Amino acid sequence: MKDRTNIRPTAELQAADxxxxxxxxxxxxxxxxxxxxxxxxxxxxxxxxxxxGRRLLDGMxxxxxxxxxxxxxELGEVARRQMDxxxxxxxxxxxxxxxxxxxxxxxxxxxxxxxxxxxFANSGSEANxxxxxxxxxxxxxxxxxxxxxxxxxxxxxxGSTIAAASLGGxxxxxxxxxxxxxxxxxxxxxxSWEAGAQxxxxxxxxxxxxxxxxxxxxxxxxxxxxxxxxxxxxAGGVIVxxxxxxxxxxxxxxxYGILLICDEVICGFGRTGEWFGAQSYDIRPDVMTMAKGLxxxxxxxxxxxxxxRVAEPLLDRAGRFPHGFTYSGHxxxxxxxxxxxxxxxxxxxxGHVRDTAGPxxxxxxxxxxxHPLVGEVRGSGAMAALELSADKATRQAFEPAGxxxxxxxxxxxxxxLATRAVREGLVFAPPLVxxxxxxxxxxxxxxxxxxxxxxxx
Numbered sequence: 001m002k003d004r005t006n007i008r009p010t011a012e013l014q015a016a017d018x019x020x021x022x023x024x025x026x027x028x029x030x031x032x033x034x035x036x037x038x039x040x041x042x043x044x045x046x047x048x049x050x051x052x053g054r055r056l057l058d059g060m061x062x063x064x065x066x067x068x069x070x071x072x073x074e075l076g077e078v079a080r081r082q083m084d085x086x087x088x089x090x091x092x093x094x095x096x097x098x099x100x101x102x103x104x105x106x107x108x109x110x111x112x113x114x115x116x117x118x119x120f121a122n123s124g125s126e127a128n129x130x131x132x133x134x135x136x137x138x139x140x141x142x143x144x145x146x147x148x149x150x151x152x153x154x155x156x157x158x159g160s161t162i163a164a165a166s167l168g169g170x171x172x173x174x175x176x177x178x179x180x181x182x183x184x185x186x187x188x189x190x191x192s193w194e195a196g197a198q199x200x201x202x203x204x205x206x207x208x209x210x211x212x213x214x215x216x217x218x219x220x221x222x223x224x225x226x227x228x229x230x231x232x233x234x235a236g237g238v239i240v241x242x243x244x245x246x247x248x249x250x251x252x253x254x255x256y257g258i259l260l261i262c263d264e265v266i267c268g269f270g271r272t273g274e275w276f277g278a279q280s281y282d283i284r285p286d287v288m289t290m291a292k293g294l295x296x297x298x299x300x301x302x303x304x305x306x307x308x309r310v311a312e313p314l315l316d317r318a319g320r321f322p323h324g325f326t327y328s329g330h331x332x333x334x335x336x337x338x339x340x341x342x343x344x345x346x347x348x349x350x351g352h353v354r355d356t357a358g359p360x361x362x363x364x365x366x367x368x369x370x371h372p373l374v375g376e377v378r379g380s381g382a383m384a385a386l387e388l389s390a391d392k393a394t395r396q397a398f399e400p401a402g403x404x405x406x407x408x409x410x411x412x413x414x415x416x417l418a419t420r421a422v423r424e425g426l427v428f429a430p431p432l433v434x435x436x437x438x439x440x441x442x443x444x445x446x447x448x449x450x451x452x453x454x455x456x457x
Contacts, residue, residue: 007039007041007051010039010051010052011036013036013039013051014035014036014037014039015036017036017037017039018031018032018036018037023037024160038050038413039051042070042071043058043066043069043070043071044069044070044071045069045070045071045431045433046058046069046070046430046431046433046434046438047070048070048418054416055416056413056416056417056418057416057417057418057430057438057441057442057445058070058418058430058431059412059417059418059419059428059429059430059442060418060419060420060427060428060429060430061297061429061430061431061432062297063292063297064234064235064265064266064271064292064293064383064429065291065292065293065296065297066296066297066431067269067270067271067292067293067296067340067344067349067431067432067433068296068340068343068344068347068349068431068432068433069296069431069432069433070431072296072298072343074339074343075295075296075298075299075336075339075340078335078336078338078339079298079299079332079335079336081335082099082331082332082335082336083332086331087331087332088327088330088331088332089331090326090328091120091324091328091329092324096329097329097331098331099329099331099332099334099335099338100120100329100331100334102334102338103118103120103329103334103337103338104118106338106341107290107303107305108305110275110276110341111275111276111288111305112276112278112279112283112284112285112288114284114307114308115285115288115305115306115307116305116307116308116311117305117306117307117308117310117311117314117315118303118304118305119134119303119304119305119306119328120301120302120303120304120328120329120330120334121301121302121303121304121325121328122300122301122302122325122327122328122330122333123159123291123300123302124158124159124164124263124265124289124291124292124302125158125159125160125161125164126159126161126164126302126325127159127265127289127290127291127302127303127304128158128159128163128164128167128228128261128263128265128289129159129161129163129164130289130304130323131226131228131261131263131287131289131304132150132163132167133321133323134287134304134306134310134321135150135225135226135259135261135286135287135310136148136225137313137314137321138225138259138309138310138313139225141313141317141319142313144222146222146223147222147223147224147225148183148223148225149183149184149185149219149220149223149224149225150167150183150184150185150224150225150226150227150228150261151185151186151187151212151215151216151219151224151226151227151228151258152167152168152169152184152185152186152187152227152228152229153169153186153187153188153189153212153229153233154169154186154187154188154189155169155170155189155191155233155236155237155239156168156169156170156186156189156228156229156230156233156236157169157170157173157230157233157234157235157236158228158263158265159265160173162178162179162181163181165179165180166179166180166181166184167180167184167228169186169189169236170236185215185218185219186215187211187212187214187215188208188211189208189233189236189239190204190205190208190209190233190239190240190241190242190245191208191233191237191239192204192242193375193376193378193387193395195208196395197242199240199242199376199378200242200243201242201243202242202243202244204242205241205242205243205244205245205248206244206245206248208241208242208245209244209245209248209249209252210248212227212249212252213252216252216256216258221256221258224256224258225258225259226258226259226260226261226286226287227249227252227253227258227259227260227261228261228263229249229261229262229263230262230263230264230265230266230267230277231246231262231264231267231272231276231277231278231280231281231283232266232267232272232277232380232383234265234266234267234383234427234429235266235422235427236422237385237387237422237423237425237427238378238379238380238383238384238385238422238425238427238428238429239385240378240379240380241281246281246282246283247282250282250283250284259286259287259309259310260283260284260285260286260287261285261286261287261288261289262276262277262278262283262285262287262288262289263288263289264276264277264278264288264289264290265289265290265291265292265302266292266383266429267280267383268288268290268291268292268293268294269290269292269293269294269296269341269344270293270344270349270350270353270381270382270432271293271353271381271382271383271429271432272353272358272380272381272382272383273350273353273354273358273380273381273382274350274354274381275350276288277380280380280381285307286306286307286309286310287304287305287306287307287310288304288305288306289302289303289304290302290303290304290305291303293340294337294340295333295336295337295340296340298336298340299330299332299333299336299337300327300333301330301333301334301336301337344432347433349432349433352432352433353381353382353432354381356436357382357430357432357433357434357435357436357439358380358381358382360436360439361379361382361384361428361430361434361439361442362377362379362384364439364440364442364443365377365379365384365386365428365443365446367443367447368386368443368446368447368450371447371450371451371454372454373388373389373404373408373450373453373454373457374386374387374388374389374392374450375387375388375389375392375395376389379428382429382430382432382434383427383428383429384427384428384429385422385425385426385427385428386425386426386446387424387425388404388405388408388424388425388426389424390404397423397424398424401423401424402421402423402424404424404453404457405421405422405423405424405425405426406421407453408421408426408446408449408450408453409421409426411449411452411453412426412445412446412449415445415448415449416445417442417445417446417449419446426446428442430442
């Protein structure tokens with residue numbers, strides 16, 4: 001068996017990558033100009049190393065997912081044991097296996113009350129595709145096939161498949177012909193910075209929620225199937241809802257009999273200081289999508305949980321739900337997810353975020369509020385964003401848009417901090433195991449990069 005840990009020279013790997021590997025969300029010509037991709041070799045805790053021996057503090061937990069940190073041998077051992085016992089079998093054809101049964105049961109015990117039935121997929125995109133099909137299936141089986149419209153929000157990210165990208169509200173995701181697909185409309189987000197409002201203004205929260213109702217009325221309430229939203233809008237820039245926002249959105253959905261889909265792909269599994277963002281913001285979803293933190297990224301797995309209302313047509317009426325994936329409920333992924341949840345329990349990582357890491361991250365980044373580049377600092381639990389501005393008083397963006405955030409991000413990578421630029425902001429979601437000392441280092445590197453970019457502007 002070939003040892004895949006023997007690293008070839010960096011230049012050789014980069015050349016092979018450029019010759020054969022198509023990357024997601026990448027300008028390949030720009031990457032080639034830069035000499036090729038950064039080659040990551042290994043990780044431990046919140047740290048990554050590249051093929052040149054440089055160390056990076058991972059301020060983004062991979063892609064919002066490595067909640068328990070890197071280098072956990074328990075998960076590799078669980079995967080090996082499960083592969084030896086049953087490496088694969090499908091969950092089609094009235095068949096199941098022990099890991100997926102146990103994971104379904106485990107999730108039903110963790111999820112907000114009523115979400116007792118779970119469908120498995122392999123990514124957040126697939127989970128949100130599934131949610132769309134589930135809610136349209138629900139209304140069709142109620143004899144209301146005209147209820148197909150899904151209300152989402154501008155700046156939302158729900159995945160990159162055709163349906164999931166359509167659910168999302170990012171203009172950059174809609175530049176492919178045929179996207180968005182029909183039957184999806186977008187309300188305004190609760191984005192106080194963009195709207196010129198204050199983050200803690202309940203009046204703005206009410207106005208932002210009324211945009212959801214306006215979208216429902218424009219579409220026609222009798223045509224609307226569901227509203228979909230993340231508790232905190234993650235990839236859209238860590239957009240934190242103002243006070244009262246979710247309470248009013250919940251009332252609107254209830255008033256019109258519309259299903260509420262809570263996208264917990266980023267917020268779920270401890271990120272907000274509760275097991276789920278729905279618990280942090282008192283949301284009562286009919287459908288919840290999950291991925292990322294379910295296995296901490298150690299295996300591809302996602303899930304969609306539904307309440308009795310949505311499950312009833314599937315459980316109690318004849319007829320199949322014509323949807324699924326080869327790897328739905330994969331036994332190795334399910335076993336790894338179970339061990340991941342066990343680790344989170346044993347190490348009280350949700351409590352660690354609520355009581356230690358979350359407050360330390362928010363307080364540390366708050367010290368940068370007075371920096372001349374920083375217009376706003378916002379966050380929830382172990383996720384946060386800095387909004388950069390050319391003029392704090394007017395909230396003026398830099399020209400060209402996003403250019404300064406990208407410069408700060410690139411400098412952070414050079415100095416050992418992985419972060420992400422979103423429009424003219426920087427977002428953070430480190431592994432949940434991060435310590436206060438590591439948060440101090442994150443803030444210190446970030447400040448030095450802000451200082452140096454400011455000095456040359």
